[in-house]
Amino acid sequence: MFSFLGGFEKRMEIVGIVESIVNRKNRNMELERLFDDNDFLNLVFSVLLYIMEKTLSEDADCDSEHILKFMEAILPKYYVVQLDNNQLHQLTDYIIKNVLQNEGIAYHFKAVDYAHDARKNITIRLIADHVQEVNGGYKITYALTDQGYDFLFRTKEVDQEIQMTIEELKLKELIKRKNFKKAHDQSRNLIQMVRQKKKEIQLFMLKIKENIHDADIGQYEKLINSTYDLLNEEYDLLSEVMDMSRKSEEKLRLEYESSLNLDASIKKAQAEIKQINYNIRATLSEQRDLILSRQSLSKVYIDTIGDSLAYGMENRYDIEELILKQMEQNVEQVERFWQLVNPLFLPNVYKNINIRSIYEPQGMIKLEEAEKQDFIEDEDLSEDYEQEKIERVNVIYVEILDYLLRQALKNNGACRLEDIICSLEDEQDLFHRLTEERMLFTTLLKLYDIGVVNLAEWRNQEDKVVMNLSEEFNLEYCLYQLMDKYDYVHSVDKFEILKDTDDLIEIEVSRSIQEDLHVLEKIEVSNFMIRVEEQDEQR
């Protein structure tokens, strides 16, 4: 639910460690009272660090005697406490046994584990004791646990360089102790750390690119120098570590040869050493990358500084300071300030009025033209009207063709125009519609022109294309429409309009143009014969 609480118990481990030392029970107030305020705690942590230092850097054991000597050395000078030998022994014992080891009782800290909604028992153990057999007797030595190391590393100001050195020292230690599993983890950490350093450099580079003024030279130098020092040091250490791991491998091999028994632990150790070697190689290559990125960091830094200086050398206007404020203070001069932005404008040529153009002949503006403002809409409308008209005209063409065919079929496949007009005149509406703009007669003439229309053939054609419609008679379109609408057309094979006689018929068409205005048209037309042939089986 709350992602930020992920791994909370891990954080609490540190708190638990501090708590284990600060809130101890069964305090020996007699000893603790010897120290001012927090001095005792300081001493405890100093002892911890001593153990770490002793076990890691000096590669030696650390027993209570060493610790005693250490305290003896620092107490008078830094804590202004003078103790006799007995007191020193008591104090050493108290710090090692009671404070750091909780009298040998495991110390637990209960941390909330949000992920599992549970309390996690964290065992706190900072130092571990080892019993060694020396000259027939026993000696107890102390070393930090991993938890102890972890804790102490974190209490220090995190410096990759130092941390890394210690990581490596620890690795060295671990390899010596044949604790290869840990060494394996450590070598993995090494890679992580080099990568982190690399990332640090990348981030710094980004910072430089974003704004050079945010990146100060000290920071840059520190980063560069620390990287360089670190790498120098790391190389030696790493090759040493590699050496050691090689030696350990050798040792393992010898062990194996002597016992001729490859037990599981040796196998595991071998695999781990192999992994360690691999990780070390990876670390080396990462370090090489680090050097390269350090170089590019230097380049970016120098380039950016160069650019920044170049920009700095340019005389650039501080718009607010040099222009806006000046304008506000010298309002009467504002017009002059505009000259500053002149280069941004297109050239403005002085235009002269040509007197002649005033006397030039003018196109006559018609009143209605001048009033019309929405030309575009008008154009649209006129197109619409046109389209509307085309559609209406074509519907009539289809009606005409349909009527002609039906009449012919009704009369056994042949019919004269005279008869068609006669029957058409019975249906006044249809008559008027079909004779509108003399469409009936022009259609007849066109069909006569076309001659025989072979419908059967047309039906079988694959590529029937209907062109854009116009006000003209379009036979194909009409046939298409008829086929779509009426079944009878499917049985028509062919039809034609013949002129087999010179007879003329006269047809009168009257129409009203306005309310009181009627026009009577007289049309003379040949008495055509319309002949329709049906398919054989239909006859």
Place this chain on the structure above:
Amino acid sequence: MSSVRTAIEIFKVLLDHGQLDRDAHSDLFIEYLNSEVQEVLSEFEDEMECRIIKINNTIYLFPNHDNSLLGFKNKDFREWIGSNARLSDVYLSYYITMFILYKFYSGKNKNPKQREFIRVMALIDELDQRFEAILNNNQEDVIETEEDLNINLIRIAEVWNQKIVYEENKEQQSMVPY
């Protein structure tokens, strides 16, 4: 200075101000009288589609009729008058210009200049009368005149009247107490 350079300088002043006065640029004015300079300028005239003419103590640059770079076209006038200006507004402005020129320079003797200034109100009054006359005349006669002279009279008279009515309305409106 070479004659080309001088010609360019003269042309630059003309481009900048539309004219070159003897008082302001006496050296250039004298150089203009140099025939070599005039030769170069005449090439400018050809290429830039304009004419450079000296009248008394001033040199003027006149763009050719259809020169949209240095001169105005109907479109420019329309933009100049306003974004919703129509061609009739432009023609009206032409008529008014003609009328102003007429009011100033209608003398027929050696110096045609008739007056030094005209009051805007006086100009408006006279224009009112002119346009009223156009509208009250026999329309057929006016149309004949229009066709003869290739000039819109009725239309611009109407446009003029519309503008006056508009102004009056505005005044009336502003007198209505809130």
